[in-house]
Each structure stands twice: as structure tokens, then as C-alpha cells.
Amino acid sequence: APLLSTHDLSYTYRDGTQALRGVSLDFGLGAVTALIGANGAGKSTLFLNLLGLLKPSGGQVRFQGQPLGYKKSALEAYRQRVTLVVQDPDRQIFYARVADDVAFALRNLGLPDAEIQERVEGALRATGTEALRHKAVHSLSYGQKKRVALAGALALRPDVLLLDEPTAGLDPAMTEDMIDLLGQLREGGTRLIVSSHDMDFIYAVSDHVFLLGRGEVQASGAPADVFRDA
Ligand code: ADP
Ligand code: ADP
Numbered sequence: 001a002p003l004l005s006t007h008d009l010s011y012t013y014r015d016g017t018q019a020l021r022g023v024s025l026d027f028g029l030g031a032v033t034a035l036i037g038a039n040g041a042g043k044s045t046l047f048l049n050l051l052g053l054l055k056p057s058g059g060q061v062r063f064q065g066q067p068l069g070y071k072k073s074a075l076e077a078y079r080q081r082v083t084l085v086v087q088d089p090d091r092q093i094f095y096a097r098v099a100d101d102v103a104f105a106l107r108n109l110g111l112p113d114a115e116i117q118e119r120v121e122g123a124l125r126a127t128g129t130e131a132l133r134h135k136a137v138h139s140l141s142y143g144q145k146k147r148v149a150l151a152g153a154l155a156l157r158p159d160v161l162l163l164d165e166p167t168a169g170l171d172p173a174m175t176e177d178m179i180d181l182l183g184q185l186r187e188g189g190t191r192l193i194v195s196s197h198d199m200d201f202i203y204a205v206s207d208h209v210f211l212l213g214r215g216e217v218q219a220s221g222a223p224a225d226v227f228r229d230a
Contacts, residue, residue, distance in 0.1 A: 001062070001064060002026045002027060002028030002062075002065070003027065003028055003063065003064060003159060003191060004027040004028070004061075004062070004063055004082065004160050004191070004193075005024075005025060005061075005062050006023055006024060006025045006049070006050070006059065006060065006061050006062070007024055007059050007060045007061075007062060008022045008023070008024055008058065008060070009022070009023045009024070009046075009049060009056050009058070009059040009060065010022055010023070010056060010058035010059055010215075011042075011049055011054060011056055011057050012057045018215055019042045019045035019215050020042045020045055020046060020049070020056075020215045021215040022058075022059065022216065023042070023046065023059075023212070023215070023217055024059075024217070025046075025210055025217065025220075027160070027191065027193055028191075029208040029220075030206065030208035031191055031192065031207055032182065032186055032191075032192045032193075032194065032205050032207055032208075033191075033193045033194070033206060033207070033208045033209070033210065034193075034194050034195075034196060034202040034205070034206035034208070034209045034210070034223070035047075035194070035196075035209075035210050035212060036195075036196065036197070036199075036202065036209060036210070036211050036212070036226075037212035037218075038213065040214075041212040041213050041214065041215070042212050042214075042215040043195045043212055044164075044195075045215075046212070047162055047164060047195065049061055050082065050162060050193070051079065051082060051084055051162065052068050052070065052075045052078055052079065052082075063078060063082065080109070080156050080157075080158065081158055081159045081160065082158060082162065083153045083156050083158040083160070083161055083162065084153070084161075084162045084163075084164065085149055085150050085153045085162065085163045085164065086149070087164040087165040088169075089142070089146045089148065089149040092149045092152070093137050093138075093149075094152075095137070096136050096137060096138070097133075097134060097135070097136060098124075098129065098132045098133050098134070098135050098136075098137055098148050099120055099124070099133040099134065101137050101148060101152060102120050102123055102148065102151045102152045102155050103116050103119075103120045104152060105152060105153075105155065105156055106119055106120070106155055106156070119155045119157065120151075122154075123151040123152070123154040123155040124151055126154055126184065126185070126188075127147045127148070127150050127151040127154065127181060128147065128177070129144065129147050129148055129151055132144060142169050142170070143171070143174035146169075146174075146178070150163075150166075150181070154185070154190075158190065159190070159191060160190070160191045160192075160193065161185065161190050161191070161192050161193070162193045162194075162195075163182075163192060163193070163194045163195070165195060165197070165198075166178055166194055166196065166201075167196065167198045167201045168196075168197075168198075175201065178201075179201065179204050179205055182194075183205070186205075192205075194206065199227065202223055203223050203224075203227070206223055207222065207223075208220070208222065208223075209221060209222070209223050209226040209227075211226055
């Protein structure tokens with residue numbers, strides 16, 4: 001079974017908006033899957049369903065072949081395996097200092113201090129933010145904050161990392177750094193799902209692309225194929 005997949009997934013908001021209409025996606029078709037589509041296509045709604053933050057109106061999200069459980073304890077365990085990095089890092093700052101911020105989710109889990117320290121060190125190293133560890137998060141550049149937010153997610157050692165617009169707001173040099181960093185994560189075995197409007201970025205990082213439109217899958221394939229037909 002694929003690590004993460006959706007099966008005829010539908011989602012309708014309270015006001016009747018049908019944001020997803022029977023979406024079946026296999027996130028095991030590549031190490032890095034890109035989600036593209038115009039504003040309103042349903043990308044955010046899909047992410048929220050993949051994270052278990054919204055419960056499908058129809059169909060299923062499956063992890064390791066099993067339908068997600070929506071009880072609190074099952075979701076807490078699941079969210080260590082499938083983790084989100086939000087688009088705007090200013091919305092994901094938990095603590096003033098970088099090292100404490102990166103440790104936030106691990107402290108919440110009640111892990112032993114030695115393990116927290118080891119994981120935080122690993123996450124800082126992986127994101128090239130070791131030198132920032134004692135700095136105040138608010139003093140960092142936007143690109144540095146994005147790296148610190150990513151470090152916080154990596155510290156959980158998830159199987160799947162969802163990244164919402166990872167290059168939005170980054171200049172070309174920082175975008176190159178982000179591409180390198182995602183390449184390293186991929187080599188390390190983390191599966192990545194990226195939502196992005198940046199076609200050059202998607203071309204550089206992804207193996208498989210799903211094009212969403214009006215809540216449906218409109219194309220699925222290698223970037224070169226999807227972009228040629230789009
Ligand atoms: P995308 O992330 O691709 O821009 P969304 O998942 O945000 O797409 O939106 C899909 C559809 O659902 C759009 O028509 C949007 O207006 C609608 N939508 C999103 N959030 C809500 C909400 N909280 N209540 C009602 N409709 C919503
Ligand atoms: P949304 O409501 O879709 O999350 P935002 O209003 O948060 O959008 O951000 C709009 C755009 O500006 C996004 O591309 C976001 O990445 C970028 N952005 C947000 N904050 C900053 C910042 N401090 N510096 C540079 N770009 C930013």
C-alpha cells in the first residue's frame with residue numbers, strides 16, 4: 001500500500017461549497033509530489049484533509065493503507081508521521097529563541113531532554129541554521145524564518161512532510177537554497193508533498209505532479225508531461 005493516499009475524497013464546506021469532488025491520489029508515485037492548481041482549486045482543503053484537520057465528507061485518506069482514525073489519540077500519533085510546514089513562517093513561531101522554537105513540538109510530546117536535544121541539533125544541521133540557535137526568531141530574515149519553521153517540522157522526524165508554498169517570498173538565492181535543502185531531505189528518505197505556484201521550482205524538485213482544478217484531478221504525471229499538456 002502507498003504510504004499516503006486519498007480514495008474518492010470529497011469535501012464540502014458548511015456553506016455548501018464543494019471544494020473536493022472525488023479525488024483519488026497516490027502520494028507514493030514519487031519521492032516529491034507537487035500539487036498545483038489555480039486559486040480555489042482545492043489545494044488547501046486537500047492539505048487539511050491529509051493532515052486530519054478536516055474530516056472528509058466522502059471517501060478516505062489512508063496512511064500505510066489504513067483509513068485515518070479521527071479520535072484525538074490516533075490523530076496525535078498521525079501528526080507526528082505527517083507534518084505541515086505553513087507558507088508564512090510568522091504564523092508558526094512558538095518560542096522567542098530559535099532552539100526553543102524548534103524543540104516546541106518535541107516538548108509537547110514529552111520526549112526526554114537528551115532526545116529533544118539530539119533531534120533539535122539534527123534539525124538545525126539539516127536546515128543549515130545551527131549558527132542561529134541562540135537568536136530571537138523575530139530578528140531573522142524571512143528566508144531564515146522559513147528554514148527554522150522547517151527545522152521544527154523535521155525535528156518530529158515525519159515520514160511525510162507537507163510544504164505549502166515553500167518558495168513564496170524567497171529571493172532567487174534563497175530559493176536555490178530551499179531546492180538544495182529539499183533535495184537533501186529527499187535523499188534522507190522523507191517523502192515531500194509541495195503545494196506551489198512556482199513552476200521552475202516544481203520542475204526542479206518534483207517527480208510527480210497532480211494538477212487540481214475545481215476540486216478534481218485534471219492531470220497527473222511527470223512534471224514535463226503535465227506542463228506540456230497544461
Ligand atoms: P486553493 O488552496 O487551491 O486556493 P481552497 O482549498 O482554499 O483552494 O479552496 C477550494 C474551494 O473551497 C474554493 O471555492 C474556496 O472558496 C472554498 N473554501 C475554502 N475554504 C472555505 C471555507 N472555510 N468555507 C467555505 N468555502 C471555502
Ligand atoms: P495568504 O493569505 O495566502 O497566506 P499572505 O498574505 O500571508 O498570503 O502572504 C502573501 C504573500 O506574501 C505570500 O506569497 C507570502 O509567502 C508572502 N509573505 C508573507 N509574509 C512575508 C514577509 N514577511 N516577507 C516576504 N514575503 C512575505
